[in-house]
Structures are given as C-alpha cells and as structure tokens.
Amino acid sequence: xxxxxxxxxxxxxxxxxxxxxxxxxxxxxxxxxxxxxxxxxxxxxxxxxxxxxxxxxxxxxxxxxxxxxxxxxxxxxxxxxxxxxxxxxxxxxxxxxxxxxxxxxxxxxxxxxxxxxxxxxxxxxxxxxxxxxxxxxxxxxxxxxxxxxxxxxxxxxxxxxxxxxxxxxxxxxxxxx
Amino acid sequence: xxxxxxxxxxxxxxxxxxxxxxxxxxxxxxxxxxxxxxxxxxxxxxxxxxxxxxxxxxxxxxxxxxxxxxxxxxxxxxxxxxxxxxxxxxxxxxxxxxxxxxxxxxxxxxxxxxxxxxxxxxxxxxxxxxxxxxxxxxxxxxxxxxxxxxxxxxxxxxxxxxxxxxxxxxxxxxxxxxxxxxxxxxxxxxxxxxxxxxxxxxxxxxxxxxxxxxxxxxxxxxxxxxxxxxxxxxxxxxxxxxxxxxxxxxxxxxxxxxxxxxxxxxxxxxxxxxxxxxxxxxxxxxxxxxxxxxxxxxxxxxxxxxxxxxxxxxxxxxxxxxxxxxxxxxxxxxxxxxxxxxxxxxxxxxxxxxxxxxxxxxxxxxxxxxxxxxxxxxxxxxxxxxxxxxxxxxxxxxxxxxxxxxxxxxxxxxxxxxxxxxxxxxxxxxxxxxxxxxxxxxxxxxxxxxx
Numbered sequence: 052x053x054x055x056x057x058x059x060x061x062x063x064x065x066x067x068x069x070x071x072x073x074x075x076x077x078x079x080x081x082x083x084x085x086x087x088x089x090x091x092x093x094x095x096x097x098x099x100x101x102x103x104x105x106x107x108x109x110x111x112x113x114x115x116x117x118x119x120x121x122x123x124x125x126x127x128x129x130x131x132x133x134x135x136x137x138x139x140x141x142x143x144x145x146x147x148x149x150x151x152x153x154x155x156x157x158x159x160x161x162x163x164x165x166x167x168x169x170x171x172x173x174x175x176x177x178x179x180x181x182x183x184x185x186x187x188x189x190x191x192x193x194x195x196x197x198x199x200x201x202x203x204x205x206x207x208x209x210x211x212x213x214x215x216x217x218x219x220x221x222x223x224x225x226x227x228x
Numbered sequence: 229x230x231x232x233x234x235x236x237x238x239x240x241x242x243x244x245x246x247x248x249x250x251x252x253x254x255x256x257x258x259x260x261x262x263x264x265x266x267x268x269x270x271x272x273x274x275x276x277x278x279x280x281x282x283x284x285x286x287x288x289x290x291x292x293x294x295x296x297x298x299x300x301x302x303x304x305x306x307x308x309x310x311x312x313x314x315x316x317x318x319x320x321x322x323x324x325x326x327x328x329x330x331x332x333x334x335x336x337x338x339x340x341x342x343x344x345x346x347x348x349x350x351x352x353x354x355x356x357x358x359x360x361x362x363x364x365x366x367x368x369x370x371x372x373x374x375x376x377x378x379x380x381x382x383x384x385x386x387x388x389x390x391x392x393x394x395x396x397x398x399x400x401x402x403x404x405x406x407x408x409x410x411x412x413x414x415x416x417x418x419x420x421x422x423x424x425x426x427x428x429x430x431x432x433x434x435x436x437x438x439x440x441x442x443x444x445x446x447x448x449x450x451x452x453x454x455x456x457x458x459x460x461x462x463x464x465x466x467x468x469x470x471x472x473x474x475x476x477x478x479x480x481x482x483x484x485x486x487x488x489x490x491x492x493x494x495x496x497x498x499x500x501x502x503x504x505x506x507x508x509x510x511x512x513x514x515x516x517x518x519x520x521x522x523x524x525x526x527x528x529x530x531x532x533x534x535x536x537x538x539x540x541x542x543x544x545x546x547x548x549x550x551x552x553x554x555x556x557x558x559x560x561x562x563x564x565x566x567x568x569x570x571x572x573x574x575x576x577x578x579x580x581x582x583x584x585x586x587x588x589x590x591x592x593x594x595x596x597x598x599x600x601x602x603x604x605x606x607x608x609x610x611x612x613x614x615x616x617x618x619x620x621x622x623x624x625x626x627x628x629x630x631x632x633x634x635x636x637x638x639x640x641x642x643x644x645x646x647x648x649x650x651x652x653x654x655x656x657x658x659x660x661x662x663x664x665x666x667x668x669x670x671x672x673x674x675x676x677x678x679x
Binding site for chain 2: 066073085086087088089090091092095096099101104106107110124125128129132133135144147148150151153154155157158160161162164165167168169171172174175176177178179181182187188189190191192193
C-alpha cells in the first residue's frame with residue numbers, strides 16, 4: 052500500500068448527494084472518513100458516525116468555574132482579606148455579589164466554548180492533507196466532498212475509488228499526505 | 229398563504245456560487261471606490277479631531293469638559309450610555325433572533341455584530357477618560373497590588389467594569405467564531421499569495437469538515453444562549469449606575485427594563501442607518517431586502533413604545549410618590565432650563581416614532597433613514613436629560629448649578645462618530661459584511677421549500 056496516501060476523495064455537486072454518499076460509505080463498513088462542505092449539511096456528521104460532542108460539557112464547566120471564581124473572589128476580599136465596616140452592615144453582602152458572579156459565569160463559559168471548540172477540532176491547523184486535493188478550494192464555496200481515509204480498517208485504494216465512483220460524483224481523486 | 233405575499237428575505241435565483249461571489253467580490257475584486265475613500269477620509273479626520281481633544285484632555289485634565297459639582301457626569305456618561313446601547317441591537321440580532329429561528333437575521337447579523345464591537349469600543353473610551361487619570365484604569369480590576377486594596381464590589385461602577393468587559397469579550401468571540409468559515413472562503417478565493425496568507429492565518433485552517441461543523445454549530449448556539457441574558461444584563465447594570473443612587477429621577481426600579489428597551493431602540497436605528505446606505509452602494513438589495521428594513525422598523529416601533537411607557541411611568545411615579553423632590557425634578561425637566569432638550573427627546577422618540585405605524589413608511593428606505601437619524605438624536609438627548617437634569621438641581625437649592633458642554637465635549641462626541649465610522653469603513657473592505665456560509669444554507673433551504 053502507498054505509505055504517503057491520505058485517502059480517496061470524491062467531489063459532489065449537491066448536498067443531498069453528499070448525505071447519501073456518507074450514508075452509503077458507513078453502510079459499506081467504512082469508519083475513518085470525513086465530509087467537507089461550504090455549510091453544515093444536516094445529518095452528514097451523524098451519517099459518518101459522529102453523534103456525540105463534549106462541547107456543551109466544556110461550556111458548562113467553564114460557567115461553573117467562572118461562577119465559583121467570581122463569588123469566591125468577592126467573598127474572600129470583602130469578608131476576609133479587606134473587611135470594611137460600613138455602618139455595621141454585613142460583610143458577606145451576597146446580593147451585591149450577584150451581578151459580577153453572573154458576568155464572569157458568562158465570560159468563562161464563552162471563553163471555554165471557544166477554546167473547547169477549537170481544541171477538539173484540532174484548530175489552528177494551517178496544513179492538512181485534504182488541502183492537496185486539486186478542487187478542494189471549492190469546499191469552502193460550492194462543492195461537497197467525502198474523503199475515505201487510508202488508515203480505515205478495510206481501506207483499499209482501488210476498492211474505495213471504485214466504491215466512490217459508484218455514487219455519481221463529479222470526480223474521484225487520491226489525496227497525498 | 230400570508231407567507232407568500234410577504235417580501236422574501238433573499239431575492240430568488242441565487243445559488244451557492246453566486247452568493248459566494250457576490251459577497252466576497254465586495255472585498256476581493258471590487259476596486260477602491262472614490263466614495264469609499266471620501267467617506268473614510270471624513271471619518272478619519274473626525275477621529276483625528278477626537279485624538280486632538282483627548283490629547284488636550286490628558287494634558288489639562290477633565291476640567292476642560294464642562295463638568296463640575298453638581299454636574300460631575302456630563303457628556304462622558306451620556307455618550308457612554310448612548311454608545312453601549314447602540315451596540316445592543318447587534319447582539320439582539322445575532323443572538324436572540326438566532327434562538328428564535330428568525331431567518332431574516334442571516335444577512336444582517338455580521339455587520340450588526342461589527343457595529344456592536346465598534347460601538348462598545350467607542351463606549352469604553354468615555355468612562356476611561358472620565359476617570360481623570362485613565363492611565364491607572366487597572367485599579368478598577370482585582371489584581372494583587374502593593375496597596376493591598378480590592379475593588380468595592382457593592383458599587384455599580386465596578387459591576388459596570390465587569391459587565392462591559394464581558395460584553396466586549398463575548399461579542400468578539402461570537403463574531404470571530406461566526407467569521408471562521410467565511411475567512412476560509414476568502415482564503416480560498418484570494419487571488420494573491422499575500423492576501424491568501426492573511427485570511428489563511430485568520431481562518432486557523434478551517435476546512436469545512438462535518439465534525440467541525442457540528443461542534444461549530446453547537447458552540448455558536450451556546451454562545452447565542454449566553455449572549456442573550458448577557459445583553460439584557462449589561463444595560464441593566466448600566467442603568468444601576470443611576471438607579472442605585474438616591475438622586476431624584478434616578479432612584480427608580482423601572483430603570484433596567486426601560487434602559488434595555490431604549491438600548492435596542494437606538495441600536496436598531498443605527499442598524500438602519502448603516503444598512504440602508506450599504507445595500508445601496510454595494511448593490512446588496514437582493515440580500516438586505518425591504519423585509520429586513522421593515523422588520524427593523526417594527527422592532528423600533530415596539531421598543532420605542534416601551535420607552536414612551538417608561539417616560540409616562542416616570543411622570544406618574546413622581547406624582548404618585550408625593551415626594552416633593554421627585555415632583556420638582558419632573559416639572560424641572562419639562563419646564564426648567566433644559567426643557568428644549570426634554571421636548572426634543574419627546575418629539576424624536578415618541579413623536580417621530582409613530583410614523584412607523586404606516587407600512588408605506590416602513591417600506592420606504594429613504595424615509596426610514598431619516599427617521600432612524602431622528603431616533604438616534606432623540607436617544608442621545610434622552611440620556612443627556614437623564615444625566616444632567618437630575619444632577620443639576622437635586623436636594624439643596626444652594627448646591628444647584630447649570631451645565632453646558634464645552635467645545636471639547638462636542639469634539640469628543642463627534643470624534644467618536646468618526647472612530648466608529650472609520651472602523652466600519654475598514655470592516656466593509658476587509659471582511660465579508662454578510663455571513664456567506666449562513667446565506668448558502670438559507671438559499672439552499674429557500675430553494676428546497678420552493679420546490
């Protein structure tokens with residue numbers, strides 16, 4: 052097998068074709084593959100076997116950390132580190148701590164969401180083998196691509212190419228690493 | 229039945245390729261136009277005027293502004309509240325309308341978000357300058373300093389620092405996440421290597437993978453969910469700067485909702501002020517249709533009525549409270565030395581706004597543009613009246629005074645418009661002003677439902 056091969060990629064004109072192709076490839080037993088499209092095509096991620104993402108969990112954790120940080124900081128500074136007696140009013144004046152707790156919850160959750168999304172997507176990644184495909188520039192504009200990757204457990208270059216050809220693509224190309 | 233009679237949110241006959249081309253061409257292939265250059269030159273000149281005014285301010289101190297006791301909050305706070313309110317419409321469009329599945333938001337959300345960022349940037353300047361010693365602004369933040377001090381958490385002004393800081397950061401994140409797939413498109417369509425490199429770095433290697441899209445959409449929705457309560461909280465916190473004080477005319481529980489409605493009111497006026505020329509000069513009438521303008525006008529009408537309700541409630545509560553200071557304040561606003569400003573705001577926000585009841589007016593871009601300008605003047609005047617009239621005559625007549633903005637006040641205010649416009653002119657030429665990936669999705673869905 053060709054060591055420098057990343058995968059075999061088919062190009063489609065319509066999102067419906069991509070969806071059908073992704074489903075067919077999953078049926079045929081392929082697991083290591085990815086679809087590329089200029090906008091999110093509904094159902095394609097599920098069709099290639101990607102059903103679960105931990106992004107919401109990361110956002111939730113970010114929010115919880117933000118809330119605890121904000122409230123803890125206010126309580127510690129106002130009641131412990133720098134207690135200020137204002138006419139005998141309570142040092143731990145929780146209602147006044149609510150606005151900043153809310154703001155930092157949102158701030159930490161949003162930052163966690165951004166970093167979590169990028170990290171799980173493996174971005175930033177300036178170089179990726181799929182960019183070697185000749186027409187791949189169109190993946191961000193008009194065309195839809197399905198790439199079966201060479202490290203799939205049943206991958207065979209000729210068979211994968213033949214299989215992709217059977218789905219009615221505009222073209223099928225081999226993608227170098 | 230009714231849906232077919234409505235104006236479309238995007239003109240028929242577009243597909244992936246033509247949407248992509250039309251939006252990216254504005255940035256990538258369109259030559260620099262004389263009108264754009266002239267606009268940027270004017271805006272930049274105003275910005276330089278502001279820099280001059282700020283330079284003089286730093287040299288001389290805030291005394292060059294008209295502020296003094298009793299009116300210590302002059303233009304700076306008025307401008308701050310006005311600008312940050314304008315920003316709120318951008319978040320409203322991008323976050324709240326996304327959660328409500330309003331597909332007409334798609335073609336205006338990108339530049340509305342840019343408007344938010346630039347408006348918040350303008351807003352942030354004013355309280356910083358008003359500090360008097362802006363170079364020690366970091367004293368407002370909790371950090372381990374050698375003075376052993378902490379910020380006073382019970383102060384609404386400290387809440388403001390966190391609210392505005394969070395708002396700016398979350399707005400940038402939301403905007404940038406939405407931009408990722410679009411800068412990837414720009415990268416792939418760029419003709420020269422250098423342009424390709426710049427957009428390529430911004431795109432972080434986005435390749436449109438189905439897995440990436442899935443995470444992207446989830447995080448985008450979650451950010452919208454976070455931004456929705458955030459936008460309501462920010463202007464509520466701003467209003468608490470006033471409401472927590474015992475000054476007559478400020479100490480009122482209606483302030484948070486009344487300020488939020490006013491913010492969205494003035495923000496949509498700014499959206500129209502920007503959208504109407506943009507769609508004309510860049511020939512984007514097919515994407516920013518009459519339907520968008522009409523919907524913005526409807527939101528303006530609704531929020532304007534809420535603001536009017538706020539004015540009525542303020543008057544009623546002053547009378548009902550039987551508090552002589554509140555009653556005097558209300559009468560002083562209407563008939564005192566600042567009466568012209570008060571009646572100007574009533575004319576703009578309550579009077580002119582009623583024209584939007586008529587469909588003929590809501591669907592006429594030129595008239596809408598003029599109405600939007602009136603409303604922005606009205607909303608600035610409203611904040612001016614709130615800040616100034618309450619302070620200039622409070623409890624003790626011996627402490628009364630009169631405030632007038634100096635030429636430095638006006639130069640800074642008008643200059644901030646220059647800052648906003650300069651940033652916006654650059655944005656139009658450097659980034660896609662309409663979300664391309666969302667437009668493709670919208671065009672695809674529309675063509676499917678038409679089939």
